[in-house]
Amino acid sequence: MPLTSLDANADIRDVVETLRRDGAVVVKGLVEVTLADQIIAELRPRLDASGLRSSSDFNGEKTLRANSVLTTAPSAAGLIDHDMVVGVADALLLPHCATYQVGSMTAIEILPGEAAQALHRDDSLYPIQTAGMELQIGVMWALDDFSVENGATRVVPGSHRFIRSWHLPDVSNWENAVMPKGSALFYLGSTWHGGGANQSNAPRAGLINTYSLGWLRQESNQYLETPPEIAAGFTPRLRALLGYTPHGSGDDKIGNFRGECAAWVEVPPEPAWRDERGQVGSAADAKSQAGV
Template structure:
């Protein structure tokens, strides 16, 4: 039993089918090694400075974590808004919302000697379960090679079908995600997974991004993680994913509206038409002023 792997040019439908069947899939070499190295180099100072600030029984005692990804590593932007990410998020999330958003962005570096992380499902922070509805998806980008020895993310294939209950289900049939640097592990929010033990002599580093339904509260407050003065340097699509947009197209159905004053000039650059029309995202409509008038 393994997590199915696909080449970067595989049809999206094949990856979707694997995720529906197993709860996860790997796409190898989705970015080149040089791009992965750039992201890692930009994150290096932050991981060295504050990586162990989140030490806990769950996070581990020898695992560096950092959340201010776009503040420190702007070269991570193409990963966060990658076309493959958008295509899969469209498939699993868009049927259940007007638009989706980034839930969290986290760099994770498992150091040698770290033990296995407890297996878990990422959507457990939301106290609801709706039949047939995925609340979020996750993407783990490999910034180094992932192996069974160095702590490649453990996944329990088929566990997205486990119902929530008061007891821990049988998650003993896990497999390690093995993939070269520059690959991505895509998994559903309901899939049981966790970091592996690093029994090698080198760190294992990855960038894990989650995307949630647009009407849910984001796990990490992206307006503080990536405030407007930083967000404005990125594309309209990435700004929309960060949450700098409203949810819903019709005025009476929109949430996240700002009526406190003039709209900042950088917000006048809306997402590309296809993105806006498909998801109800973009700048404030022409017929609605910043004060809510018509």
């Protein structure tokens, strides 16, 4: 099955429908090439200095990686909460949670000579599977032109329908997500994919962001990756995507309410106090209980 490519002006409903049908879809030219160039320029010093720290069999020995992307490349904000990404995530994730969150944010630069990465599904990090409920989606942004030669992400269209089991399914029918710089590959957490082999003589840079149901633990702790003092400089929507918002509300009848402290970030919490029974509260609570 070929991988479908849509244009940047595609209707979000078409992107969602194609994702549901094929498990992956490319949207071409979603951001300006200049933005992609700016992001990779901001990431360059970090990639060069420490990009190989996370090298491994799975991550690759000739692949540079960087997390905490927003601390180094604030321009990437425009990708992480891009309207189309948020629209697609709303449609696929919000039926199963009150709010969703960024699960991970990773710049990946595959250097010449790197072998193909093992095909895998991102949602295998969670030990559950419920029919009809996607746990997460991924968006791979092309910060270079992605080609067959330079290791465009490999995707197995239709593989989101494979039954999850200990037996490796037949993943031999993969396609490279060939796309120009500034495009995005959307894929479901259940879709088999992996980095391609770079047989060219130039690096291939991309940025993968995942978005997971808000009641799951983030794959990578975004409060540490983008700490409050940096998050405060971004829009409320992006802060909420990073997880700086509670899941559900106190009125939630189905017990969905989680992560309340995160809501305190805009107004830093006052020092906690401990009452006579050993219960912990905030100084504001103490004042209101004392009638001040």
